[in-house]
Amino acid sequence: MRTVTDADGARRDGPGVRGAGALLRPPRNQMDRRAVPVWTIELLFLTVPVVAGAVAAYWIFTSRPVWLGVLTGGFAVLLLTLAVVTPHAHHRLNRWEVTDEAVYTRTGWFTHVWRVAPMSRIQTVDTERGPVKRLFGLADVRVTTASAAGAIKIEALDHELAAELAERLTAMTQATPGDAT
């Protein structure tokens, strides 16, 4: 089990260099533990057909030279490793928080992204559940502002928590007058 400080990205990358992670505190909440198997399954759905296709093509359409075999094998191992490793990284790095004033999230592995939207500028709040997430009792909450820059997504919450959060956000945003632009 990793600790919070491990996840907060506060690690310095060199002498004298302060990253944004050293200045912005991580959002309070981690994603649900069940997100890891969900993402693993979702990623395997994508990668297994590709790997199977590549291996089949190698076996059927080529004269099976060794170097191509090594290349195909490496490709397959890389994709499958990514499918297994990425969800853990996501779970460790993606965090969220909702205060009375704002929604705050952090996402990203190679590129870290922190997003803040003030409660008064939120326009719509939706919950989404894909088939695999439904199986594990999870849901995503999507928060849109008037900006065309895209919605803020809080991924993989327990579905009851997600529904409650959506309801609370909706109630809070309705309390603010104006059209939130």
Place this chain on the structure above:
Amino acid sequence: MTAWRPLHRRSLAASAAMSTAIVVPVVVVLIRVLPRDWTVPARAGAIAGAAALVLAGVLVFDLLRLRTTAWRLTGERLELRSGIVFREHRSVPRDRVRSVDLTSDPVRRALGLAVVKIGTAEHTSGERSMLTLDPLSRRDAEELRGILLLRQAGQEHGDDPSRDAPLAELDWSWLRLAPLTVWTVAGGALILGIAYKPLDALGFDLFESGAAAQLWDWVTTRPWPVIPLLLALNVLVGLAGAVVTFATAWGRYRLEREPGRLRLSRGLLTARSLTLEERRLRGVELVEPLLLRLGGGARVKAVAAGLRKKEENEADEVAMLTPPMPRATAGRVAEQVAGTAFPGLGSPGRPGLRPHPRAARTRRLRATVVSTAVLAAVAAAAARSWSLPAPWTWSWAVPVLALPVTLWLAADAARGLGHALGERHLVTRAGAIVRRTVALDRGGVVGWTVTESYFQRRLGLITVSATTAAGDGHYDVLDVDPGEGLDLAARAVPGLLDPFLRTPGAGPGARRPAHADAVTTADRPAGRL
């Protein structure tokens, strides 16, 4: 005004006139295609028949459109019924109307008609956010514009709307800035390329007729006088094109402020007038494409919500408030549109922008060198593996030879980076090919996105973008020092970012504890409710 009203009948006349655009090519093609052995009356009859058929088709379609379209303005809503096959009924609350745009091309102008496009605040893309009344009589259109926008100004308006001096008016000396676009250089070749297809359809084949071959002969036998001559001709055509485009698009240009809104009118042949509520304005942008910038010019663009996007056949975006004009004039207009002074306009006596760290320059130079190396390597590998003929084997040299230019552009881009906080605005500048200085109203910021890519992390840089409902949706402060960037964001919108900063003192805006007692249900660890 609660009865349903039709569009204007004279639309039929306009459509008939427009249909010549289809009739003429049809006639020309028929003349070439019809068998030579037909008698002259037979051929004339066939051609006349085809022309009549096209005209009738256009008229019937327009008549159906007129018959099926109706609009009305009630106390609260503007409603539009339309559609010949798929009926549509759209209804927009009057207080959601954001802009009213009147357009008359020469034909409609001669007939006293105008197309009215009404921009709404509905959050849908493209045409869905527009209501188009095509056409109304000029008088009705002006009246509708007045009714839709006056009521919203929410203040008494003088009887004389143009009592103030305009913010900007066309100065024909700006014409010297008009040719400073890429199109001038590409001019002649571009026109030839566009004209090729129709000429080909009419049977003038440039290659078969031997004109191209003859030209090639000239070039190869006497390259010295011919090539510069061709280039000069190309630029000359481009120049003429640029001047004509400028004159038609921006002739009779006038930008004025009416109570609560901006009004832009322009166009020598096609008269356009755009009215934009100031309530919708979230800032201004100073746009400087490279050539224009080198020529000392700039343009001003509005950052506004509810403006439609550029259409395919339009040369300029709707939000563009000015033609190319001298930099100082553009700065003055930008400041007047924004309402207050803001830093970074480069005018004497005004504060400038804070430059970005050296690392931003390092990042750009490095990226340029790496991409040049990759391009050259790929070109060399391609030439080798496919054993291409002589000139292609040297293609790898092109990116290398271009290196001084690209490095200059990279350094220039880094030099251009800057940000500052104005009295009411957040100002950010970036870009080399097109340099943009954006002054975004701090009240229009609807959130922040802080991005730190792997490479930025290694150089100690971040990108801070302010999201907004207007314009591009987000405006970025590129490659800024993390401490400085977050401080800027914290000060631009006090209170929003502070709770999430590690040291609450970092944002001097608000000095309260980092976690504002907001530990509520959702802040408990996930899944334990």
